[in-house]
Amino acid sequence: xxxxxxxxxxxxxxxxxxxxxxxxxxxxxxxxxxxxxxxxxxxxxxxxxxxxxxxxxxxxxxxxxxxxxxxxxxxxxxxxxxxxxxxxxxxxxxxxxxxxxxxxxxxxxxxxxxxxxxxxxxxxxxxxxxxxxxxxxxxxxxxxxxxxxxxxxxxxxxxxxxxxxxxxxxxxxxxxxxxxxxxxxxxxxxxxxxxxxxxxxxxxxxxxxxxxxxxxxxxxxxxxxxxxxxxxxxxxxxxxxxxxxxxxxxxxxxxxxxxxxxxxxxxxxxxxxxxxxxxxxxxxxxxxxxxxxxxxxxxxxxxxxxxxxxxxxxxxxxxxxxx
Numbered sequence: 001x002x003x004x005x006x007x008x009x010x011x012x013x014x015x016x017x018x019x020x021x022x023x024x025x026x027x028x029x030x031x032x033x034x035x036x037x038x039x040x041x042x043x044x045x046x047x048x049x050x051x052x053x054x055x056x057x058x059x060x061x062x063x064x065x066x067x068x069x070x071x072x073x074x075x076x077x078x079x080x081x082x083x084x085x086x087x088x089x090x091x092x093x094x095x096x097x098x099x100x101x102x103x104x105x106x107x108x109x110x111x112x113x114x115x116x117x118x119x120x121x122x123x124x125x126x127x128x129x130x131x132x133x134x135x136x137x138x139x140x141x142x143x144x145x146x147x148x149x150x151x152x153x154x155x156x157x158x159x160x161x162x163x164x165x166x167x168x169x170x171x172x173x174x175x176x177x178x179x180x181x182x183x184x185x186x187x188x189x190x191x192x193x194x195x196x197x198x199x200x201x202x203x204x205x206x207x208x209x210x211x212x213x214x215x216x217x218x219x220x221x222x223x224x225x226x227x228x229x230x231x232x233x234x235x236x237x238x239x240x241x242x243x244x245x246x247x248x249x250x251x252x253x254x255x256x257x258x259x260x261x262x263x264x265x266x267x268x269x270x271x272x273x274x275x276x277x278x279x280x281x282x283x284x285x286x287x288x289x290x291x292x293x294x295x296x297x298x299x300x301x302x303x304x305x306x307x308x309x310x311x312x313x314x315x316x317x318x319x320x321x322x323x
Contacts, residue, residue, distance in 0.1 A: 002027050009092060018096060022151035023217035030212035038134045042235050050305055061112040061233050068305050073108035074239055075273025090285055093128055093241040103288040104240035111234055114227040116188050117175035118167040120219035122153055122321050125243045125252035131215040132237040142228050144207040144215055151218035153321050161222055168315045176202055188224045244291055262314045264297035271295045
């Protein structure tokens, strides 16, 4: 399903689609000039963060198959936050998740070889991840793939998928074959699907993306990016939000706080970047950061900008809701 930003902001049926299936593509959110600016911003931020030339980082992506992720990517860039605000993305988050919505954070990723079937988290509370694409993704060059409805963690459908998916543990085959819960399905990391069609493929939606599109999805859903036919460095900027209900009978709030604390410790980063608190206060958005801003976390300083394997306690936490 795709729509315009105006349709999603104002028409309930598109909001219902997102809530039911866990994703929706918003086309043409950023024009060519804005996409060019986002690409330049991305390169500059990466060079500043890693203290390296962007070309040397690309060599690691293509040759060494490394995947990079910079936490708090937007939080420390007022120009990027201005773009989010002008596009009404903060308001959109409240429309889709409700009045108690909290800004979770942001990151900027760079990868060239796709990803395996996985969830980002598996909390009871609803979540929203906004993927901004300065890079395109076609059928054989990095289209986003998602299992619709798999974000409904509390129902039996999502539970079956959770039992089949190796995530958050190692998934060398693709994430939905290791547990032998389903018959063998296509492996996202393999190119054999292009030349020899497999009979069994996990039912899913394929979302092709152009530069300037915005993908919204609940990151509890099972999703992946198939390995491209030829390696392609894909730039991705994300902003994340979570629901934080006032009358919390399901203990969503305490689960969110516990997970946020674990993630801060995992990546040795503060709940928010240094600039965002002042920015939100100056623009009437301070309510979106009040629940996480004072979280205390352990910082060992070991994060180097590449994805880390989750700690055992985080793995246990991430799977507790669908065992």
